[in-house]
Amino acid sequence: MTGGKPPAYAASIITKRDELTIMNELRGQVALITGGSSGIGAAIGRTLAKRGVRVVLAARRAEQAEAVADEIRADGGEALVVACDVREVDQVQAMVQRTIDHFGGLDILIPNAGFGYRAAIVDGDIERWKGMIDTNIYGVLLTLKYGVPHLIDRGQGDVILLSSVAGHIVAEGGAGYSATKFAVNAIGEALRQEVTRKNIRVTILSPGVVVSGFQEVAQYPPGIIDNWLSGNPPMQVEDIAQIVEDVLDLPRHVSINQLLIRPTGQLRP
Numbered sequence: 001m002t003g004g005k006p007p008a009y010a011a012s013i014i015t016k017r018d019e020l021t022i023m024n025e026l027r028g029q030v031a032l033i034t035g036g037s038s039g040i041g042a043a044i045g046r047t048l049a050k051r052g053v054r055v056v057l058a059a060r061r062a063e064q065a066e067a068v069a070d071e072i073r074a075d076g077g078e079a080l081v082v083a084c085d086v087r088e089v090d091q092v093q094a095m096v097q098r099t100i101d102h103f104g105g106l107d108i109l110i111p112n113a114g115f116g117y118r119a120a121i122v123d124g125d126i127e128r129w130k131g132m133i134d135t136n137i138y139g140v141l142l143t144l145k146y147g148v149p150h151l152i153d154r155g156q157g158d159v160i161l162l163s164s165v166a167g168h169i170v171a172e173g174g175a176g177y178s179a180t181k182f183a184v185n186a187i188g189e190a191l192r193q194e195v196t197r198k199n200i201r202v203t204i205l206s207p208g209v210v211v212s213g214f215q216e217v218a219q220y221p222p223g224i225i226d227n228w229l230s231g232n233p234p235m236q237v238e239d240i241a242q243i244v245e246d247v248l249d250l251p252r253h254v255s256i257n258q259l260l261i262r263p264t265g266q267l268r269p
Contacts, residue, residue: 026248027052030103032096034058034086034143035113037065039212040162043237044110044244045069049077051245055234056099058084062160072104078103086113086139087131105146106150111143114180118173118220129176136180140187143144154218156199156252160244161188163206168260169269181206185206192257201255203247208262208269209234 012031035041036057062083084095114136151157167181192202
């Protein structure tokens with residue numbers, strides 16, 4: 001078709017799309033971010049707060065999260081800090097309730113808390129395995145169990161889960177961590193099927209190499225990042241936060257369910 005007015009049905013669709021886009025204004029929404037004291041979680045909090053989102057930063061390191069919240073407040077944003085260990089049921093319930101009591105609702109849920117650990121299976125520290133599994137899997141399930149009902153009550157919302165390239169490709173020494181991130185992918189897809197008809201979008205982000213304190217905690221061996229990147233630049237936590245913002249900005253009728261995100265120069269994994 002060239003020139004002229006669009007047919008009536010097309011005009012109706014365009015109008016509806018414009019209405020949906022307007023409805024998705026981020027300002028005034030409430031986002032609960034676990035693992036909000038540093039790294040990707042803190043970057044997401046700062047980025048969303050600049051858009052007028054009221055953010056809740058939940059973390060075991062409440063003092064460190066408070067420093068992030070102070071930055072947000074100094075920049076004119078709204079932030080609440082909640083001390084929470086996502087492995088503890090009562091603390092997760094209290095975290096969600098504190099969010100509702102303080103801000104009056106919940107629109108965006110980001111179960112970001114987690115950590116990595118690299119070791120050969122025969123050399124693995126069983127206590128670190130258990131802590132990682134409890135945080136990366138059980139903690140995600142608890143956060144979703146007690147947070148998602150409030151999105152359902154709102155009639156719409158967003159859940160953004162942080163997986164990893166390791167949730168798609170297993171590398172030597174990554175058995176335990178990859179297992180937790182494969183689990184996050186399964187949890188995210190199951191949740192999508194459960195809530196997509198309730199106007200709740202579920203997005204799984206799977207980053208590759210991101211510069212943060214993650215590698216030190218995970219005990220990456222010397223040279224492994226250089227081997228993966230061969231001198232090319234890694235991603236920054238702000239890059240992931242920008243992607244979160246972009247996903248949330250999509251019209252409500254559009255849902256990106258999975259994104260695999262690597263630095264351009266990352267050849268493997």
